[in-house]
Amino acid sequence: MKKRNVLAIVLAAVMATGMLAACGGKTDAPAETPAPAETEAPAESEGESDPSTAAPAVSGDIKVAYMAKNVVDAFHVTMNGYVADQLDAMKAEGLISEWQMFDATTDPVLQCSELEDALNNGFNFVLLQPCEAAGSDPVVTRCAEEGVPVVVINSTTESTMEKASGYSGSDDVQAGEMMGNYINEMVPDGGTYVHMQGVLGSSAQIDRGQGIANTMTEDKGWTSGGDFAAEWLAEKAVGFATDALTQYGDDLKAIVCDNDDMSSAVQAYCNSVNREDIVCIGVDGNKGPLTMVKEGTLGATVFQDGVAQCDYAINTIARAIMTGETDGVEMYKTDIPFVLVTSENVDQYLTD
Secondary structure, three states: OOOOOHHHHHHHHHHHHOOOHHHOOOOOOOOOOOOOOOOEOOOOOOOOOOHHHOOOOOOOOOEEEEEEOOOOOHHHHHHHHHHHHHHHHHHHOOOOOEEEEEEOOOOHHHHHHHHHHHHHOOOOEEEEOOOOOOOOHHHHHHHHHHOOOEEEEEOOOOOHHHHOOEEEEOOHHHHHHHHHHHHHHHOOOOEEEEEEEOOOOOHHHHHHHHHHHHHOOHHHOEEEEEEEEOOOOHHHHHHHHHHHHHHHHHHEEEEEEOOHHHHHHHHHHHHHOOOOOOEEEOEEOOHHHHHHHHHOOOOOEEEOOHHHHHHHHHHHHHHHHHHOOOOOOOOOEEEOOOEEEOOOOHHHOOOO
16 A cells, blocks of 8 residues: 555645635644644555555545543643634535534543444544543544544544554653653752642553653652542642642652643642742643743643644545545654743743
8 A cells, every 4th residue: 555645735735725724713823833743654554454444435425523532621622622613614615514522521431432423423534532542442443443534633542553544643751751851950959759640541641651750760869759640630639739748748849740730730739838849840731821831830831732733633634525535544643742831932822
């Protein structure tokens, strides 16, 4: 099977024909965000492809099921809003006939059930934000079995790279390493740190934890005070932080969080008990944490460009429309870089 950079071809064609002119709305991504790395395609598979993983040509009406992770986290609210605007515009242009958002409430069991509802109701193109790597994987495998294109956004499932029609996301190990390196710079002598985790089993939780472990090491003076399953939730993270402060006292120097809902809440709590010296940092770069960085009450955040991730995923629909096919074996993985945001560059990211 011939490998080709289809996404780049389609984007160029879309720009030339103006098919998505109505879909080029304003995004929340800052003007000076570094350009994403070029789309990559893996080495050519040997032999014939597995028919269970090859999606058929897309023909007739395209009905898009947007399988959202949840509709409450600030990061996902931004992504959901952008996807909704783009799909509304595509429907208005007649490029798709229908679309619907399914809210999984961060429950992989519900997400799998919602997929069955979508398939039974004739949806034939799926955009997926997984709740968990393992728990949400049946969405990908069922789509492959049914020959329905599925494009995975933001985090992966266990079989995404083998069975999905596309993936758009960022390297979460890099995010964890950025957080660790920032803390090493701010606290060069090390100390005790604790880690507030996202939902256990999600690829972001796993990979960000790996990046933290790679950088906050014993040879740099760090001792782990524990990993806490805060499940992305601010209130849980604050509760665990309270316990850690009681247990470790002045030895506690850093609290590293898998997302900014947790880091901003934990830093605000530390500040309120006169422990401004504790360095807290998380991932996403939502407006609240960015405002805290601007005000000097939070040192830094790691910006994740969720809008760009969604944009690349949505453009696979244009590829399907224009080429008449999607390929469930060829992968178009986009590594959209994370950016460390401090007081020096926060104005580039804190927009209205």
